[in-house]
Amino acid sequence: MEEQSLYRDVRTRICRMIYKDIYRDGENIPPERKLAEDLGVSRVTVRKALKLLEEEHIIERIQGSGTRVALEYGARTGNMDIITLVAPAQNAFFSRFIDAFQTTAEEMDSLVLFKQKSSRQSLEECLFRIYEKDLRNVVLWLEDMEISYEALRKLRGLGMNIVLFDSIRKNSYADAVCLDNRGAVRRLMECLQNAGCKRPGLVSWEDFASGSSVQIREQEFQKLCPEGTIVRVPREYHNHLDRLNQQTVEEYLKQLEGCDGVLYAVGELASPFEQVAALKNMVHPVAMIDEAPGVFATQTFTVDQDFQGMSTRIFSCLKRQNEKGSAWKAKVYQVKGILESE
Incomplete structure (x- = not known):
């Protein structure tokens, strides 16, 4: 058990070096002997760690050419037992969203873990710490936080499934689920006009x-x-x-x-x-x-966010990201709001 823990730790340390751009995608990493010296472990431990990384499609071993980083960005076989929600708890709508999200999670037989980023920690570091704990499904509510396109790319390539909530940011590595903002404004302007x-x-x-x-x-x-x-x-x-x-x-x-x-x-x-x-x-x-x-x-007219509908869409996105062969491609999904008037 101790040996297994050791080579899994080496695997994670190599992933961190990939995340930090010490080893770049498409480039060779040092040979086993050098890695063993640098990491202070045996070559047998390094070999087992590299085998894990190869099975996860993070590296590729080429006879006669060494071992190179070869990140894959498509769907991977996985499960949705645990979903990590990274969100600002001080947001006015946090409690309403997490209630809807947990209801959907229970229906999907998933456990939700909540993580709020520390003020002393970058969002990129926060997400990698989640990855280090073998938590592979993340719902990220950015609000005022920023995350780089490169960080999303590397996290995706390392095997993390990500859905950006309340985001209209289009990218190739994470789905995004948000309110249909233009539709909401059009409906409200029509209400004001009718008033x-x-x-x-x-x-x-x-x-x-x-x-x-x-x-x-x-x-x-x-x-x-x-x-x-x-x-x-x-x-x-x-x-x-x-x-x-x-x-x-x-x-x-x-x-x-x-x-x-x-x-x-x-x-x-x-x-x-x-x-x-x-x-x-x-x-x-x-x-x-x-x-x-x-x-x-x-007269008051409100377009409220359909948190239940958004939660269902988020789980649908994660399910596709966890199905190898699903031909998953990142998309932005806009969910129609709920119009109310008084």
Whole structure:
């Protein structure tokens, strides 16, 4: 048992060197003798570790040419016993999503482990630590976090299955599941129009990442309402809306004085804005993506995320990634939101 643990540890150490670009994809790694010296183990242990890596399609041994890194990026045979969810617990919708996700996991006979990235650790390191524990299925809710395209590529090549939640990022190494953002904006704008709004405004976040959901929502608003007013709130208030005082909100509301309806690109912004709007007797229909507490308007329209539908789609993605021969290719899946009105 101790011997097995040793050569599996050597296997993981070699994988880390591949992940760190010490050994690059397509290039030869040192011969057994050199690896044994560098790692402080016997050649027999190295040989067993390399056999594991070859079976996992991470390396390739070529007679007369040595051993080279040969990562494969397609589906691999695996199981879905454990799914690791890496997500920001402080997100307002975390509890709702994880409830739906765990319900789906129970139906699929899977166990969900939750991991929140440490502030002292990079996301790339966090994900490799998960990989080191032989956890191969990861659902990643990025929110404000960033991960490099190269890290996704190497993790995929090493055998990790990844689904990006609430992401519209298209890539070749991980599926992405998100709200149909353009569709949500179109439906809400139609609701405002039917409520008699001719000059709606948009309240959004500023400094959002390029290609983010917020950016797509704003682009769709501008397409439907080219002359519409857009108010952008600094991202410093994200997850800290308690710092957004009444005076500051009043300044933003002045920019909306010519508007007869408001669309909130992110529902959480509606709460502080509409509370101050009520005090100022600013009466208008309100539309928002994702529900928010404490919003009292003449009419309220909400497109809520279908967390149950998204969870089902995520498990479908992971299942395909775990089926060798499934001809899996990474895709972005957009899930239609649920329209509600009051």
